[in-house]
Amino acid sequence: MRKNWWKYLAVLLLLYVLAGGLFTPLKTGIGGTDRLKITSMDSQQVQIGIYNPGADFRVENVLISNGNLNFTSLNNHWDGKGMLKATFAPRLGKTGDGGGLFSLYVKANGYWMAYPAAFSIERNPADTVSSNALRPEQSNLSAGVPDAFRAFPNRQVLYESIRNLLFHVPMWFTMICLLLLSAWHATRYLMKQHIDADLRSESLARVAVLTGFLGCVTGSVWARVTWGLWWPSDPKLNGVAVGMLMYLAYLLLRSSLNDPYQRARVSAVYNVFVFPVFIALIVIMPKLSDASVHPGSGGTVGFNKYDLDNTLRMYFYPAVAGWILLFLWMSSLLYRFKKIQWQSETP
Template structure:
């Protein structure tokens, strides 16, 4: 049935807005599709049978991508800290801290999945292992970053000092978990001669799930960060409005 002229006037602008929204948010749909695929295939797909690991090898699809995505989010947070120091825009500081928050969330989930995995394969949720101890130190550094931010009342001073600390923390975190543990023996894969994710160390079928999982979790982390940045902007606007109301009231009197 043909649309009347008023329906057409409403229909086409709405369609245009929907199309623009879909073009902007395509990566969110991609994240949902990828994570649905990873969860479905990761939990129900076939995996190679390995002694000791058995079915726990499926944790590779979740534990490992969490750490890779965490590093990407930390790197992005550091980049926005540098941008803030160069340009002085508070929005860059907001984006930086929210990327750091998302990275810390991924780090906590990575530690949780790793502890569960270690309890199954090594018989101890947190053995005295160089890799795990380095991760613990690195995570404490980022917890200290959040504590540091909350210790300043002045907004500009908080943003400037925390940006400098964020750059320092990332510069220390990467060699702490990727380089130093490789210099000694470790239970963790990829250290002390243990196989990891090299060309001959992983089944090719598992790569078809592992690599998309890294992409999907990274996109999901960006999505979470975007939502938190929007909430932070709304809170800032409300604070400015609340601060302006008493001034306007006193001026009116």
């Protein structure tokens, strides 16, 4: 018990993360609309799907805005189950800044919900009023849904799949952590020449390749559902592909050398050199590139700024710790096996 406390900790943390991460509901949000285009001047009804509305959902205001022009709906009808019908008659006018994409905002129970880039508005030739005369008063749209406890952020495109933050992202954290430890044991081998350090380094690297593979596969499935492609062309993905190949080369290098001491020395040197390159490929290069679909790289912002609210954070850090400990446990099993194998081979 005293020696194995961290294994119990891993199990407890992961149970906590699974229970909380799977059962915590999503915040109320706009799920989608039945049209992408509205025409100017005509009165038209738009259906808006509301996700997780809750029992006492009261619609107060519905408006569309492109930052310059705001159009409030003429009337709203809430069916009490999840469908909101709002009638708009926007007027772009003859000139001015009509175009661009309009975002949809719904105010319910005192808070605004946003659905970015919901519609484009088509100009109507019959609309001959100067658009400057139409400019309505600016609404204060900055007040969002409060950082409510016990609910995850409801983000366009992501929706429920935001929970994958607790399962896909820690795979990469685990891989980096295991590879760092592997490189550290490799330097320890180079300094002390104990075969024990080499066995530790190898087991950590093997399990790290497994977590990297799991990160690729889970990320691929997630990308298919959110970004629409199994493997989008993205600096982070390309970096990871090259990084994985480098570590597969490490495993090949190991199996190609027969003398255990030579194998240990050569692979330790390779390991120590390849780790900084790996970090550069998956952390630094995506940050330097112009654009990336991954949060936190290129021009996009990280999860930290907008998506990682306090409820998600309550599970995210335990998830990272729990997954790291679980895979450390697995690599320690592999190390113990390799040690017994080594002892039985060299009497």
